Amino acid sequence: MEEVLAAIVLGLLAGVMAGFFGVGGGLLFVPTLVLVFELAQLEAEATSLAAILPTVIAGAWTQQRYGNVEWRTAAILGAIAVVGVEVGARVATALDEDILRRLFALLVFAVAAQLALRALRS
Amino acid sequence: MIVPLLIVLCRFQPRLAAGTSLAAIGLIALAGTIVYGFRGEVDYGYAALVGLPAAVGAVFGTALQQRISQRTLTFAFALFLVVIGVALLV
Numbered sequence: 001m002e003e004v005l006a007a008i009v010l011g012l013l014a015g016v017m018a019g020f021f022g023v024g025g026g027l028l029f030v031p032t033l034v035l036v037f038e039l040a041q042l043e044a045e046a047t048s049l050a051a052i053l054p055t056v057i058a059g060a061w062t063q064q065r066y067g068n069v070e071w072r073t074a075a076i077l078g079a080i081a082v083v084g085v086e087v088g089a090r091v092a093t094a095l096d097e098d099i100l101r102r103l104f105a106l107l108v109f110a111v112a113a114q115l116a117l118r119a120l121r122s
Numbered sequence: 123m124i125v126p127l128l129i130v131l132c133r134f135q136p137r138l139a140a141g142t143s144l145a146a147i148g149l150i151a152l153a154g155t156i157v158y159g160f161r162g163e164v165d166y167g168y169a170a171l172v173g174l175p176a177a178v179g180a181v182f183g184t185a186l187q188q189r190i191s192q193r194t195l196t197f198a199f200a201l202f203l204v205v206i207g208v209a210l211l212v
Contacts, residue, residue: 004171011172015179020187021202022125022140024147025176037168046158047165051173052151056144059180063141066188070142073132077124077142078149085150105210111126112203118129119196 006036011051019059024052125199136195140187144180
């Protein structure tokens with residue numbers, strides 16, 4: 001019973017974050033599934049994808065009502081990502097995980113700086 | 123990463139970027155769920171247990187986002203990225 005309650009609370013929290021930041025919520029779903037329900041990492045990631053589905057449908061539907069969805073771009077991005085995941089996974093397995101993580105963190109910081117600059121200028 | 127890319131590369135306003143990102147993630151999650159579902163790696167019961175409350179939360183989070191200025195929202199995205207970057211390094 002405690003697990004169900006924890007899942008509902010963490011799910012709700014993940015949803016608020018997903019809607020606010022325009023992300024899927026997997027960032028919170030995966031640890032929730034691993035720590036609360038003791039799923040294996042791969043199973044948790046697969047299950048998280050299924051949990052993301054209702055989350056982003058609800059979020060996109062709400063954003064659509066405010067006129068904040070560019071459907072054509074979304075379709076193109078979605079298609080690129082579906083293909084890109086396959087290619088990316090192959091490249092990723094060929095590289096050292098630690099180096100990959102640091103490189104990605106560097107990219108994330110660079111983009112964050114770009115965003116902050118843009119906000120300052122606006 | 124879709125939101126900052128749309129803002130930086132495509133010059134989308136942050137709210138439009140977030141909404142478009144959600145729709146794109148929907149397609150990605152749909153494809154992923156079908157593939158992993160066929161392999162029997164998706165636990166639909168657990169997915170519903172966290173995903174359905176999350177759907178309610180997403181409506182709330184999206185509505186909350188409309189009350190914030192585009193500029194503040196851009197700062198919030200930058201901060202969110204910094205948190206993720208730090209989490210990647212530790």
